[in-house]
Amino acid sequence: MSEKKKWFTLDFGFNKENATTTTSGCGCGNTSGGCNSHKPAPIEPPVATSCGCGSTTGSCSSHNTPPPKNEYTITADEFDAAVEDTMVGETQKDGFQQVFDVKMDRRTAFRKLTASLLIGAGAVQTSCSAIAGEETKEKAQIDWEEQFKGNYKLMTQEERDATVKRLVRSYQLRKKENISMSATDASEDVLFGYAFNISKCQGYMNCVSACVEENNQDRNSQMQYIRIHEMKDGEGFKFNEADDNYYHEVPAEGHFYMGTQCFHCDDPPCVNVCPVEATWREKDGLVVIDYDWCIGCRYCMAACPYDGRRFNWSKPEVPQAEVNKNQHYLGNRMRKKGVMEKCTFCIQRSRSGKDPACVEACPTGARIFGNLLDPESTIRWVLENKKVFRLKEDLGTEPKFWYFMD
Amino acid sequence: MKTLRAFGSMVKDSLGYITHGSKTYHIWMIFLTAIMLIGMYCYSIQLEEGLSATGMTDRVSWGLYISNFTFLVGVAAAAVMLVMPTYVLHDIDFKQAVLIGEGLAVAALLMCLAFVIADMGGPSVLWHMIPGIGVFNFPNSMLAWDVIVLNGYLFINITIPLYILFRHYQGKDANPKVYIPGSILSVLWAVGIHLVTAFLYEGLQARPFWNNALLGPRFLASAFAAGPALIILVLAIIKRFSDFKIPDTTIKKIAMIVVVAAQINLIMLFSELFKEFYAPTHHSESAYYLFFGLEGKTALLPWIWTAIPMNILATILLTFHKLRNNPKVLYFCCVLLFVAIWIEKGFGLIVPGFIPGPYGKIAEYTPTGIEIGVTLGIWAMGAFIFTMLAKTSIGIELGKLRYKKGKK
Numbered sequence: 160m161s162e163k164k165k166w167f168t169l170d171f172g173f174n175k176e177n178a179t180t181t182t183s184g185c186g187c188g189n190t191s192g193g194c195n196s197h198k199p200a201p202i203e204p205p206v207a208t209s210c211g212c213g214s215t216t217g218s219c220s221s222h223n224t225p226p227p228k229n230e231y232t233i234t235a236d237e238f239d240a241a242v243e244d245t246m247v248g249e250t251q252k253d254g255f256q257q258v259f260d261v262k263m264d265r266r267t268a269f270r271k272l273t274a275s276l277l278i279g280a281g282a283v284q285t286s287c288s289a290i291a292g293e294e295t296k297e298k299a300q301i302d303w304e305e306q307f308k309g310n311y312k313l314m315t316q317e318e319r320d321a322t323v324k325r326l327v328r329s330y331q332l333r334k335k336e337n338i339s340m341s342a343t344d345a346s347e348d349v350l351f352g353y354a355f356n357i358s359k360c361q362g363y364m365n366c367v368s369a370c371v372e373e374n375n376q377d378r379n380s381q382m383q384y385i386r387i388h389e390m391k392d393g394e395g396f397k398f399n400e401a402d403d404n405y406y407h408e409v410p411a412e413g414h415f416y417m418g419t420q421c422f423h424c425d426d427p428p429c430v431n432v433c434p435v436e437a438t439w440r441e442k443d444g445l446v447v448i449d450y451d452w453c454i455g456c457r458y459c460m461a462a463c464p465y466d467g468r469r470f471n472w473s474k475p476e477v478p479q480a481e482v483n484k485n486q487h488y489l490g491n492r493m494r495k496k497g498v499m500e501k502c503t504f505c506i507q508r509s510r511s512g513k514d515p516a517c518v519e520a521c522p523t524g525a526r527i528f529g530n531l532l533d534p535e536s537t538i539r540w541v542l543e544n545k546k547v548f549r550l551k552e553d554l555g556t557e558p559k560f561w562y563f564m565d
Numbered sequence: 566m567k568t569l570r571a572f573g574s575m576v577k578d579s580l581g582y583i584t585h586g587s588k589t590y591h592i593w594m595i596f597l598t599a600i601m602l603i604g605m606y607c608y609s610i611q612l613e614e615g616l617s618a619t620g621m622t623d624r625v626s627w628g629l630y631i632s633n634f635t636f637l638v639g640v641a642a643a644a645v646m647l648v649m650p651t652y653v654l655h656d657i658d659f660k661q662a663v664l665i666g667e668g669l670a671v672a673a674l675l676m677c678l679a680f681v682i683a684d685m686g687g688p689s690v691l692w693h694m695i696p697g698i699g700v701f702n703f704p705n706s707m708l709a710w711d712v713i714v715l716n717g718y719l720f721i722n723i724t725i726p727l728y729i730l731f732r733h734y735q736g737k738d739a740n741p742k743v744y745i746p747g748s749i750l751s752v753l754w755a756v757g758i759h760l761v762t763a764f765l766y767e768g769l770q771a772r773p774f775w776n777n778a779l780l781g782p783r784f785l786a787s788a789f790a791a792g793p794a795l796i797i798l799v800l801a802i803i804k805r806f807s808d809f810k811i812p813d814t815t816i817k818k819i820a821m822i823v824v825v826a827a828q829i830n831l832i833m834l835f836s837e838l839f840k841e842f843y844a845p846t847h848h849s850e851s852a853y854y855l856f857f858g859l860e861g862k863t864a865l866l867p868w869i870w871t872a873i874p875m876n877i878l879a880t881i882l883l884t885f886h887k888l889r890n891n892p893k894v895l896y897f898c899c900v901l902l903f904v905a906i907w908i909e910k911g912f913g914l915i916v917p918g919f920i921p922g923p924y925g926k927i928a929e930y931t932p933t934g935i936e937i938g939v940t941l942g943i944w945a946m947g948a949f950i951f952t953m954l955a956k957t958s959i960g961i962e963l964g965k966l967r968y969k970k971g972k973k
């Protein structure tokens with residue numbers, strides 16, 4: 160890393176990470192404790208005839224009708240064996256079974272069983288109905304496994320791949336269309352940062368609409384990650400008098416504009432408060448949410464000093480034709496109701512080397528994005544040559560989002 | 566084995582006991598059941614539509630549910646004000662009141678948990694929060710702490726009275742060596758649930774209205790006023806409707822607790838007001854909104870201006886011995902205090918935390934009918950549970966419920 164760090168007080172943890180970098184594959188950015196994905200998946204003896212509900216003995220009490228064909232989750236070999244015993248006449252594995260054979264160790268099985276007894280009654284009913292057709296059953300199986308999967312941050316690589324596959328397949332089954340979903344991990348030596356040129360922004364809001372389209376945000380409630388604040392010239396940054404919801408021609412005479420969104424704080428208060436670790440800081444500085452792990456308590460929303468988070472108060476809807484099919488598990492994949500979401504710096508784009516949609520859409524070039532650890536990047540140039548500042552620095556959240564003027 | 570049989574018989578007896586009662590009792594229970602059903606219906610709508618059925622938005626993301634939760638934690642914690650003198654100091658006066666107080670704590674805690682669940686966006690994945698199965702962000706998240714302390718407190722408050730009642734049911738005396746350590750633990754624990762709940766808000770640098778060192782102590786003071794005030798009212802009702810003897814000295818002593826707590830609470834309120842309005846900063850805007858409204862938005866004014874005079878009036882009245890010793894005045898003041906603190910520690914605490922928003926946006930919050938329905942339903946559930954608990958313990962204490970050894 161460059162020695163002339165005159166532009167930030169932020170400890171990017173780069174040196175520390177150099178020292179402790181082990182294998183990649185842990186996306187949680189947590190180098191000490193908490194994340195067990197550094198280790199290879201424990202391979203325990205596969206459990207015979209484990210059914211989808213996590214019961215290893217077939218005595219899962221939450222089945223209403225004992226399903227005759229519930230052996231989807233065992234390994235291929237056992238599947239064949241089990242077929243001999245219980246499913247005579249149906250010896251062909253279909254594609255789904257080949258793809259979705261999921262190993263389940265005892266611990267997971269126990270977990271799922273307990274969980275199912277506690278809460279899953281509703282889900283069990285749907286997943287175990289024996290009369291349903293193949294596709295319905297497959298859907299139910301996917302729903303079942305999705306309901307009881309773990310926290311993405313703590314998943315092994317295989318588990319991650321499995322859930323991505325399930326989600327893709329689930330979309331295919333439901334909407335008859337294919338999406339591509341990645342789960343790219345953070346790269347080494349990357350730390351994303353953002354800079355916003357207040358002199359250039361004219362308030363066109365192209366960034367806002369590009370963001371909505373890119374990130375599949377709920378169209379009904381008009382959810383927007385970015386807010387553009389219109390402020391009066393000569394009065395300084397008076398956010399409380401600014402209008403962040405204007406509908407008139409821009410640029411309005413005598414006004415200037417300033418955008419806010421999630422700032423991807425380096426010491427994010429939203430992450431600390433989450434009771435279930437559904438949101439965390441990745442190694443490349445992105446603060447992400449596992450939508451499927453979030454319980455919707457909205458504590459993080461109360462903790463964010465920058466109005467960075469958005470909640471799905473109702474079922475989010477995106478017209479099928481407008482769905483962005485290039486998705487990332489931690490990014491713009493489809494959300495459900497009752498979960499938190501927010502700007503991810505377009506993780507699906509930024510991790511494959513592209514700029515976020517807002518940066519690309521901005522007609523004035525007010526938005527600059529890049530790798531803070533790369534001394535040649537534009538963002539580094541801005542930070543080193545402009546007089547930059549951040550909002551509410553006194554709170555100690557260390558946002559990775561700077562403002563500057565020409 | 567013998568114990569087990571006695572226990573089974575106690576459960577059976579109490580079930581029989583709570584399903585029988587006077588006409589008033591039945592009407593009361595039916596009334597509560599009806600409200601609970603309405604609440605459940607409202608909740609089913611909320612489940613179906615999502616939290617958009619409530620008045621909460623991205624700008625004000627916690628509302629009535631969390632307000633009630635916060636207040637009820639206080640009520641639950643207040644039970645200890647009775648536990649301490651009775652079990653530990655052998656102050657005989659409180660012995661009667663304490664079972665009632667602990668029943669109240671259990672009911673309040675169950676309501677707290679219900680409010681938290683009602684507030685969740687994804688109740689079906691609530692298991693993510695169960696230690697062992699889920700992932701618990703333990704030392705970091707205050708909410709994780711809160712889940713632990715609330716459940717622990719619930720456990721303590723169920724086991725201690727259960728043990729005592731069970732002994733009494735068998736006609737034996739409870740062994741102080743068993744319940745006194747438990748009582749001391751529960752006293753400390755009660756302060757804990759309160760402080761942790763206050764820290765939930767206090768620890769957010771994003772919300773200056775909450776990020777205030779007085780929040781925790783004020784929580785305690787107001788809780789020790791509102792909780793015992795409720796206990797006094799409940800005792801008064803029980804005295805009316807049952808043969809349960811509650812000596813006047815008990816009520817007087819509890820009233821004493823109420824007064825002291827209410828006075829301390831008022832002092833802290835003045836200190837807070839002084840800080841916010843003597844040298845107002847940017848951070849005083851929430852308080853300004855609460856008391857005077859901002860930019861013509863004044864939704865909370867009627868609430869807070871009901872609460873403050875009620876609070877002051879009740880505290881002043883109770884301060885005079887003559888007035889306090891008059892049951893009518895006492896009950897009236899208890900009602901005033903209870904309502905005032907409900908407003909202040911509920912609505913008046915949670916909602917202004919979000920207004921103005923992080924960038925000064927002022928968006929108001931009004932609960933919807935659904936939200937109010939669910940809230941009433943949960944309160945009815947609390948009252949229902951409490952009535953059952955109180956009836957059983959009164960039955961056992963009065964000796965109406967006794968284990969008959971010969972009986973199978």
Ligand code: SF4
Binds near residue numbers: 422423428463466467
């Ligand atoms: S801006 Fe808010 S949501 Fe984004 S990382 Fe910081 S605290 Fe979290």
Ligand code: SF4
Binds near residue numbers: 432433460498499
């Ligand atoms: S809303 Fe979701 S992400 Fe936010 S604190 Fe709660 S569980 Fe965590």
